[in-house]
Amino acid sequence: QLADAASVQERDVGYAGLKDRYAITRQWFSIYLPKGETPDLTQIQHPEFKVLGQSRHVKKLRPGDLQGNRFRIVLRDVVGDRDAVETNLRAVASKGVPNYFGAQRFGHDGGNVEQGRAMLAREIRVRNPKKKGIYLSAVRSFVFNEVLALRIQQGLWGQSLPGDVLDEAGRPTGPLWGRGRVTTTDQAQALENGVAERHATLCDGMEYAGLDQARRALVACPVDMSWEWPQAHQLVLTLTLPAETYATSVLNEILRTTEPDRYTENE
Numbered sequence: 001q002l003a004d005a006a007s008v009q010e011r012d013v014g015y016a017g018l019k020d021r022y023a024i025t026r027q028w029f030s031i032y033l034p035k036g037e038t039p040d041l042t043q044i045q046h047p048e049f050k051v052l053g054q055s056r057h058v059k060k061l062r063p064g065d066l067q068g069n070r071f072r073i074v075l076r077d078v079v080g081d082r083d084a085v086e087t088n089l090r091a092v093a094s095k096g097v098p099n100y101f102g103a104q105r106f107g108h109d110g111g112n113v114e115q116g117r118a119m120l121a122r123e124i125r126v127r128n129p130k131k132k133g134i135y136l137s138a139v140r141s142f143v144f145n146e147v148l149a150l151r152i153q154q155g156l157w158g159q160s161l162p163g164d165v166l167d168e169a170g171r172p173t174g175p176l177w178g179r180g181r182v183t184t185t186d187q188a189q190a191l192e193n194g195v196a197e198r199h200a201t202l203c204d205g206m207e208y209a210g211l212d213q214a215r216r217a218l219v220a221c222p223v224d225m226s227w228e229w230p231q232a233h234q235l236v237l238t239l240t241l242p243a244e245t246y247a248t249s250v251l252n253e254i255l256r257t258t259e260p261d262r263y264t265e266n267e
Contacts, residue, residue: 001044001046001049002029002031002041002044002051003031005039005041005044006031006033006039006041007039008031008032008033012031012032013029013030013031013032014029014030014031014032014060014061014062015027015028015029015030015061015063016028016061016062016063016064016065016066017063017064017065017066017069017243019069020104026052028061029061030057030059030060030061032060038054038056040054041054042054064243066243067242067243068223068240068241068242068243068245069240069241069243069247070238070239070240071237071238071239071240071241071247072236072237072238073236073237073238073247073251074234074235074236075234075235075236075237075251075255075257076233076234077233077234078233078234078235078255079233080255082229085235085254085255088253088254088255089227089237089254091253092222092225092250092253092254093222093225095158095219096219096220096221096222097219097220097222097249097250097252097253098148098152098157098218098219098220098249098253099148099174099216099217099218099219099220099245099249100145100148100149100246100249100252101141101142101144101145101246101249102246102247102248102249103248104246104248105137105138105141105246106138106141106142107134107138112134112135112137112138113138113139113142115135115138116135116136116138116139116142116202117139117201117202119132119135119205120139120201120202120204120205120206120208120209121201121205136206136209136211139202139205139206140176140177140178140206140211142199142202143175143177143195143196143199143202143203143206144174144175144176144177144216146195146198146199147174147175147191147192147195148174148218150191150194150195151174151191151218154191158219159172160172161186161187161188161191162185162186162187162188163184163185163186163187163188163189164184164188165183165184165188165215167215167217169217169221171217171218171219171221172188172217172218172219173215173216173217173218174192174215174216174217174218175192175196175213175214175215175216176211176213176214176215176216177196177202177203177206177207177211177213178206178207178210178211178212178213178214179207179210179211179212179213180212180213181213182213183213183215216244220241220242220245220246220249220250222239222240222241222250223239223240223241224238224239224240225237225238225239225240226238226239237250237251237254
């Protein structure tokens with residue numbers, strides 16, 4: 001829609017990341033318009049979005065430029081022990097949460113992981129580069145989640161292990177699998193290699209596909225987190241999360257949630 005309004009190709013429209021499909025969101029887009037008259041895009045009339053403002057800039061937005069997201073989440077029909085929910089909220093605000101990749105990373109019913117496994121096992125051929133990237137991302141995220149889950153199962157949540165690789169904030173990290181030597185040592189390396197051995201088809205396939213080893217924090221720490229109860233059974237949660245961190249992972253540590261099944265085969 002933006003490309004049509006600006007009379008440019010779709011590839012000339014840039015953005016730093018995708019937003020939740022079922023939400024009211026706000027984000028910047030860039031449009032390559034090196035010369036000529038600049039159209040007033042705030043005049044676009046569309047039932048699903050509104051252009052709030054525009055300005056000139058010298059840089060095109062690209063995936064990965066995103067620093068973080070600010071969320072305002074309204075939870076309705078909240079029932080149960082409110083004191084327990086408050087305790088969980090305070091714990092999340094002070095200690096953070098397991099930095100799991102959220103369910104949306106894996107597609108409907110986790111189907112992207114199975115498709116990725118079949119692709120890496122050469123049971124299916126995926127010619128579409130975008131789909132191939134989605135499947136590789138899902139498989140890589142799955143292995144990371146397996147490492148994180150194992151640490152939690154072993155009672156190691158919030159702890160550093162001998163041989164851990166720490167990020168700039170001093171937090172332990174987990175593997176985003178790919179080519180190259182695992183940078184952990186000692187106990188941390190043994191744990192990660194154990195997970196890799198259980199999922200050898202996935203890990204070997206990711207290396208063969210050309211992905212390089214990377215690291216991701218095992219702990220996600222919300223920033224400027226606050227909450228209120230505007231009604232007896234309604235909780236409003238506001239927080240900022242770094243890029244590639246999932247609000248669903250935060251909610252899972254506070255209370256159990258349900259939402260409508262909006263999936264259709266055509267989506």
